[in-house]
Each structure stands twice: as structure tokens, then as C-alpha cells.
Amino acid sequence: xxxxxxxxxxxxxxxxxxxxxxxxxxxxxxxxxxxxxxxxxxxxxxxxxxxxxxxxxxxxxxxxxxxxxxxxxxxxxxxxxxxxxxxxxxxxxxxxxxxxxxxxxxxxxxxxxxxxxxxxxxxxxxxxxxxxxxxxxxxxxxxxxxxxxxxxxxxxxxxxxxxxxxxxxxxxxxxxxxxxxxxxxxxxxxxxxxxxxxxxxxxxxxxxxxxxxxxxxxxxxxxxxxxxxxxxxxxxxxxxxxxxxxxxxxxxxxxxxxxxxxxxxxxxxxxxxxxxxxxxxxxxxxxxxxxxxxxxxxxxxxxxxxxxxxxxxxxxx
Amino acid sequence: xxxxxxxxxxxxxxxxxxxxxxxxxxxxxxxxxxxxxxxxxxxxxxxxxxxxxxxxxxxxxxxxxxxxxxxxxxxxxxxxxxxxxxxxxxxxxxxxxxxxxxxxxxxxxxxxxxxxxxxxxxxxxxxxxxxxxxxxxxxxxxxxxxxxxxxxxxxxxxxxxxxxxxxxxxxxxxxxxxxxxxxxxxxxxxxxxxxxxxxxxxxxxxxxxxxxxxxxxxxxxxxxxxxxxxxxxxxxxxxxxxxxxxxxxxxxxxxxxxxxxxxxxxxxxxxxxxxxxxxxxxxxxxxxxxxxxxxxxxxxxxxxxxxxxxxxxxxxxxxxxxxxxxxxxxxxxxxxxxxxxxxxxxxxxxxxxxxxxxxxxxxxxxxxxxxxxxxxxxxxxxxxxxxxxxxxxxxxxxxxxxxxxxxxxxxxxxxxxxxxxxxxxxxxxxxxxxxxxxxxxxxxxxxxxxxxxxxxxxxxxxxxxxxxxxxxxxxxxxxxxxxxxxxxxxxxxxxxxxxxxxxxxxxxxxxxxxxxxxxxxxxxxxxxxxxxxxxxxxxxxxxxxxxxxxxxxxxxxxx
Ligand SMILES: Nc1ncnc2c1ncn2[C@@H]1O[C@H](COP(=O)(O)OP(=O)(O)O)[C@@H](O)[C@H]1O
Ligand SMILES: [Mg+2]
Numbered sequence: 001x002x003x004x005x006x007x008x009x010x011x012x013x014x015x016x017x018x019x020x021x022x023x024x025x026x027x028x029x030x031x032x033x034x035x036x037x038x039x040x041x042x043x044x045x046x047x048x049x050x051x052x053x054x055x056x057x058x059x060x061x062x063x064x065x066x067x068x069x070x071x072x073x074x075x076x077x078x079x080x081x082x083x084x085x086x087x088x089x090x091x092x093x094x095x096x097x098x099x100x101x102x103x104x105x106x107x108x109x110x111x112x113x114x115x116x117x118x119x120x121x122x123x124x125x126x127x128x129x130x131x132x133x134x135x136x137x138x139x140x141x142x143x144x145x146x147x148x149x150x151x152x153x154x155x156x157x158x159x160x161x162x163x164x165x166x167x168x169x170x171x172x173x174x175x176x177x178x179x180x181x182x183x184x185x186x187x188x189x190x191x192x193x194x195x196x197x198x199x200x201x202x203x204x205x206x207x208x209x210x211x212x213x214x215x216x217x218x219x220x221x222x223x224x225x226x227x228x229x230x231x232x233x234x235x236x237x238x239x240x241x242x243x244x245x246x247x248x249x250x251x252x253x254x255x256x257x258x259x260x261x262x263x264x265x266x267x268x269x270x271x272x273x274x275x276x277x278x279x280x281x282x283x284x285x286x287x288x289x290x291x292x293x294x295x296x297x298x299x300x301x302x303x304x305x306x307x308x309x310x311x312x313x314x315x316x317x
Numbered sequence: 318x319x320x321x322x323x324x325x326x327x328x329x330x331x332x333x334x335x336x337x338x339x340x341x342x343x344x345x346x347x348x349x350x351x352x353x354x355x356x357x358x359x360x361x362x363x364x365x366x367x368x369x370x371x372x373x374x375x376x377x378x379x380x381x382x383x384x385x386x387x388x389x390x391x392x393x394x395x396x397x398x399x400x401x402x403x404x405x406x407x408x409x410x411x412x413x414x415x416x417x418x419x420x421x422x423x424x425x426x427x428x429x430x431x432x433x434x435x436x437x438x439x440x441x442x443x444x445x446x447x448x449x450x451x452x453x454x455x456x457x458x459x460x461x462x463x464x465x466x467x468x469x470x471x472x473x474x475x476x477x478x479x480x481x482x483x484x485x486x487x488x489x490x491x492x493x494x495x496x497x498x499x500x501x502x503x504x505x506x507x508x509x510x511x512x513x514x515x516x517x518x519x520x521x522x523x524x525x526x527x528x529x530x531x532x533x534x535x536x537x538x539x540x541x542x543x544x545x546x547x548x549x550x551x552x553x554x555x556x557x558x559x560x561x562x563x564x565x566x567x568x569x570x571x572x573x574x575x576x577x578x579x580x581x582x583x584x585x586x587x588x589x590x591x592x593x594x595x596x597x598x599x600x601x602x603x604x605x606x607x608x609x610x611x612x613x614x615x616x617x618x619x620x621x622x623x624x625x626x627x628x629x630x631x632x633x634x635x636x637x638x639x640x641x642x643x644x645x646x647x648x649x650x651x652x653x654x655x656x657x658x659x660x661x662x663x664x665x666x667x668x669x670x671x672x673x674x675x676x677x678x679x680x681x682x683x684x685x686x687x688x689x690x691x692x693x694x695x696x697x698x699x700x701x702x703x704x705x706x707x708x709x710x711x712x713x714x715x716x717x718x719x720x721x722x723x724x725x726x727x728x729x730x731x732x733x734x735x736x737x738x739x740x741x742x743x744x745x746x747x748x749x750x751x752x753x754x755x756x757x758x759x760x761x762x763x764x765x766x767x768x769x770x771x772x773x774x775x776x777x778x779x780x781x782x783x784x785x786x787x788x789x790x791x792x793x794x795x796x797x798x799x800x801x802x803x804x805x806x807x808x809x810x811x812x813x814x815x816x817x818x819x820x821x822x823x824x825x826x827x828x829x830x831x832x833x834x835x836x837x838x839x840x841x842x843x844x845x846x847x848x849x850x851x852x853x854x855x856x857x858x859x860x861x862x863x864x865x866x867x868x869x870x871x872x873x874x875x876x
Contacts, residue, residue, distance in 0.1 A: 052779055072782040079783045085776035089798040099784035102794070150784055 001028030002063030009058035020210040033189045035197040036207030078147030080157040093127045099150035121145035155187045194234040238284040248287040251309045258305030340711045342737025347726035355567035383550045390533035393473040398480020404616035406488040424478040425860045427817020428538040430853040434630030463545035480525040487521035523588040535719035537820040570725045638854045642847035658851035671836035679815040682754030683808045694766035716760035724824035753821040758811045765807025769800040806871035
């Protein structure tokens, strides 16, 4: 499967520049995530990839082919829209087979592929339903099957979870990831939810104000953010001794080496305890796994010392 | 590689060319022709005709009558329409949908037929008139159903619907919690209306004022048939045209246009001072307790009277259409039923022809109107640039033109060979009426198409493209099927309005295209009342069936 390469892409709507010199390579077969706050230009980038807008500057390549000016219908990209964009005048089956019908594939082949992807998306029993009769999760499966059935070069997903409730989000993202692994398709996933991004991606690009700030594996992004914004966006971090340190990378001890602190608040999170502590320099958060009674010993007002547990390669704050 | 980008702009360009040609040739230039005709003075141009118009006291009276009718209609329709909308929103609980549809139904009956029906009820030999005369043993009819009062009565009965529907829809966005709050603070109903309800419905009321005034000053059926000595511009325009005074007809129609546009601009100017208020509805249900009390009782009585007024003429016209003409004329309560009227229509080709004509011409107008407005609406909604703005403005222009202006424009432009008709003389021919229908239908069709297209998320088109369908395929498989119900519903509404159209028909019909509205009147005048009424019933039937179709296609329209 070919790499998808964005070369120096910039885009302006009128006078407003929303993408600024984006360079990205999405490797063949990988699950690549664009993570960034709302309005940072994620959708615009996806629409450029899909061919709905021509970038003001820059090129889009697939392998060794420049597709910058190629019409969307010739790009062979499967898209799952935020609102799914299912055709309301068609049944589930008709939605899924649409891409094959407009391609005028032989009926035999159409049937085979439709059945395969309907099964894959777990929609067998809903085939003849109307779109209006489906739940949010089911609609999303239809959207995914419809996009995959054309066996596209690439799958583009624009915040597909934003219309689902929290419990379903976790379930669906696992499912999407499983399907992607099975099909082995190059995937661009867009989200503003760091948890989602960290848990499903092979690699992540963190975006802000039309720029890519950092690209890397979830581990790299989390453990070694290259700047404060990235660090904050993928989770809380303490500014400690001139560095960014994650709460779970810190340890509270009764005494010994470390910065003297006082405990100002304790929150129980089930799996962990979260301590709010204060030193002369500032306030920090410390996470400690709940290992039975270990935490009993700390109370509000206690004093202790704070140390960094693992020497992460965190960026300077 | 650039090819796709070029075709994206090329097709719209062709479309703008075609639309430019048609709009210029059939709307703009004909209007200029009318203005020039009005300014014609001997061999040159001047204000001579206008001078003649304004120095003639009779013409002054006609102009004043026209304005009087427009203003009084706004008052009567506004009062009844707003009261009904308030009642239906806050007080009505049982049979709400049915009553709502009944209240809307006068819109579905062509004006000519309504007037005929009213004449059968309240005219000199009308059922109600005769009943009262008989009951009170009066030597002559107790009232004369003619003149200003009669016209106002008839028109109010049909035209309150604009106010009613617009205000009813606006009230859907009313925040009931605000009313509750005002009540808990001790406000009276009057204060609540003034401070809470009025700001919400004001935009709808102002829009309705414009529409109602415009339809009042250009009303033709009622003034023509029961006007008596009360003359208005629209009737005088037809008379001037019949007497071949095209210059005077043009002056009169320009004056009519000026009156209607002035009021429109005044109201627009006034309404711009207020932003629109769209409150979110926080409470879905009307608070209990509101439905009791004397207000509800009064409201119920008003609605009952209104429904009676709506149903009585239709009942009368259906009833009388099954009675022979001689019995209608002689008996107080005709009881000799016959199918003769209907049989005559369907047996005699000559008698059936007007019905066929009207059906054909309305269907043609709707089809042509849709062909012109669907792609235009699509471009306007999806592209929304300057060219689209101009296109939209041009297509909406006829909404500011009274029907008689459209007809007079066409006469002035096409009573000779014209480049825009490819060298033909259209006046006297068959197609001039459907053309006039199309022109008046453009604004409404455009608006309803725009609504339908706005309801279609652009993502659907993009999804289709990404799945491999080109623009043409996407249009046929995705766009069209999804906007069809809304578009068809709009088209049918136009069909209903056109099938009984009278004003333009009266100015433009010839031997080949005599429409049903004209035949209804001539049969009536030639004492074939039975035929006239049977025609009316057939048209009403067609209209109601069409209405039922609209509800099937687009069940949220009007509700
Ligand atoms: N069609 C458009 N015209 C003008 N501005 C737009 C358009 N689409 C998006 N924008 C603006 O571009 C910026 C990026 O938008 P978008 O790509 O949708 O961001 P995201 O998907 O990350 O939320 C936003 O500020 C948005 O308001
Ligand atoms: Mg977005």
C-alpha cells in the first residue's frame, strides 16, 4: 500500500489562512490520527485529501502520483463523515452498495463485496432497514461499510465519534480499529479527544492553528511532548523543576530527597488516588495507583517530599 | 488535470446565460416597455398620460379605492388571522390538526370560485338572502351584496390565511416559559401580548402586511364581480385594455405597481429597525389553565364562526352544482337534483375544453417553472456568490409585481414580433398564458426549492462523489430523490394557484386558450349558472386532491 504524502500544504478561505505549510507522510497501512482542538484545520486538511477543496498551495501525492487536481470521484477514498451523510432515500444495503453501483461493477462481485463488508460491520440483520430506523452506532457502521466496500486507497474518518454517547464511543473506536487491522487499510482519523487518539493510533500529528506541532507514536507524544501545548493537550502535566512531568510520573514520600510539599486535597478515582500538593514554588498533581490500603497513610494537611519517579525526556516548560 | 475545475464553472456559466436571456426578455424588458408605453406622448415621451390620469377625478377615486381596499384588508385579515393563530397556539386542544387544515383551506380555492360561491349564498338570489327574506317576509332582498363591504367580506375570508399561517409558524418559536414568567409577575393578558408575544410575531406580521396589502390592491375577482360602483385599479386596467387603451392601461398598472412597492418598502424600512427574535422553546407544552376561562370560550366561538364561513360557500356550491340552472334561479330551496351540469361538461367537447386548457397550462407552467428554478436554487444555495445574488434578485422580482402588471408587460412586449420569442407574436397565441403563470410562479418556486436544497446536507453530495459518482450521477441519484418531495410540494401549490387564475387570464386569453376561470364567469353571465358551479366544484376537487398530495409528500409543510 502506498504512502500518502502532503507536501507543504497551505490553505486560505478568502483572506483567512487556516492551514500553514503542512508536511505529513501517512505510511501505507497505518492508522494515523490528526489531533487538535476544534477549528485548528483538521477537516480542511481532510477535505483537501479527499479532493473537495484545492489547497491554495502545496501538493497531495499517493505513492509517486500527484493527485492534487484529481476530482474527488476519481480518488478512490472512503470517507466517514462526522454526521455520517448516509443517503436517506436508500436502505442500509443500498447505501453500502452505492459505490459499487456507480462503478458499474458486475452484480456477482457487488453481491460478494456487499455481503463481506455488511458482515464485517455487523449489519447483517439490518440490511433492509431504512436509515431513519437505525441508532447512532448502527448508522456509523453503515457509514464505515459504505466507505470500505469500494476498497479505497485510504479511509478518512472525520470525528466519527462525536455524535455517539460516551460508552458507545469507546466500543466503536475499538471496533473501528479492529476492522482497520483486518482490512489493513491506510487510515486518517480525526479527533479532538486525546484519549481516543492515544488509544487507537499508530501515529499522531498534533495540530494547532493550522500547523502541525508534533508527529509521533502515542508513546512519543505523551511521554516526550516537544512543547507545552502538546503536553497539555494530551493530558495534564506539572511544570516541575523547569520540566513538564506527568502526574503519574511523580511520587510522594514521607521523607528523604525531594521538594517539601503539603497535601491540599485528595481525590479518589477508583483505580488511583489523585493528590493536590503545594510547595513553595507552586502546585502539582500526583497520581498513585490504588494498591489496597497503601493510600490510607496520606491525609489532607500532611507534609512530605515530591520526586520525579521516571526521568522522562519531557520538553522544557 | 485542470479540466474538472473548468467544467465546474462552465456549466453554471451556460445556465446564467440562458437565465439572463429569459429574465431579460420576459421580465425586465417587458416592464421597461410598459413604462415607456405609459410615458408615450404623441411621437415622443412625456408625462402626458400621467397628467391625464391624475387630473381626472374618477381616476383619483379609483386610486383611492384601491388603497382603501388594501389598507382595510390588512386590518381585517390581520385581526382575524392573528386572533386565530393565537387561539390555535394557546387555547385549541381538540381536533387541532383538522381545524388547522380547515382554516388553511380557503387558500386552496381559487378566488373566482369563492366569489361565485358567495354570490350563490348572499347575492340577490342567494340562498341566505332568500332564506332571510322568506323568514322575515320581506318584500325585497334584505341587503345588497355589492360594493366595498361585500368585496372586503369576500376577500377577508380568503386572505386572512397569510396572517394566520405566518403568525402560527412564528408562535412555534415562542418561549412559553416567558409567558408563565410574565403571568407570575402579575401581567394581564393584554400586557403579555404586548410585551412577550408581539415581539416574537412582529416579523411575521410585517411580512403578512406586505403580502396582504399587495394582494388587496391587486385583487380582481371580487371587485370585478361584486364591485358594483366601487371601482379599483385592477378592474380599470382590464377595461382600458379591452378598449385598446394600452397607454392608459400602462399608466394604471404603473400606478398600481408604485402603490404596492411603496408600501412594501415602507414596511421593510420599518421592520429593519427591529432584529428578529427567535427564542428557543424551553417548554414544549402550553401551561395548563390557559385553556380554560372566558378567552378560550370566545376563541372557540370565533373559530366556529370562521369554519362555518369557510364551509358554507363550499357546501352551497357543491349542493347547487347538482341542481338545474332553472331551479337555482327560481326555487328558494332547490330540491330537484340532476347530474345534467356535469354531464354537459364531460359530454360536450367545447364545454370541457376550458378545463383541459387550464389543467394543461398549469401543469406546463409548473414544469417550466421547476426546470428554471431547481438548478437556479441549487446554484444560489451552494455557491452563493455575486452572480447568484443577481440571479436570485431577478427571479424574485415578480413577487413585487401585481398580476395585472405582469400581463400588461407581456402584452406590451409581445403584441409584435419579438427576438425573445424567436420572431413570433405571442399575444393571441396559446403559450402567453402559461408564460405569465411561470413568471408569477418563479419567486414561490425558487423559495420552496431553496428550502428543499438547504435541507440537504452538502456532505451527502460529497459522500456520493467520494464513492465514485460524478456530478451528474450525484445529481440524479442523490440530490434529486432527496429534494423531490419538497420541490413537488411547492410545484403542486403553484398548480393549485394557477388552475383557477383569473387576473392574468382575463387580460391574456384568446380563442385557443380560454381557461376555466373565464368560462366560469361567462357561463354565469350567460345564465348557465349550473355549468359554472359544476366547473367550480371540479376545480375545488382538483385543488383538494392536490393538497392531499402535498401533505403526503411533505407532511411538515404548513404544520
Ligand atoms: N468554507 C469555509 N469558509 C470559511 N472559513 C472556513 C470554512 N470552513 C472552515 N473554515 C474555518 O477554517 C478554520 C478551520 O476549520 P476546520 O478545518 O473545520 O477545523 P476543525 O475541523 O479542526 O474543527 C476554522 O476557523 C473555520 O471557521
Ligand atoms: Mg472538523
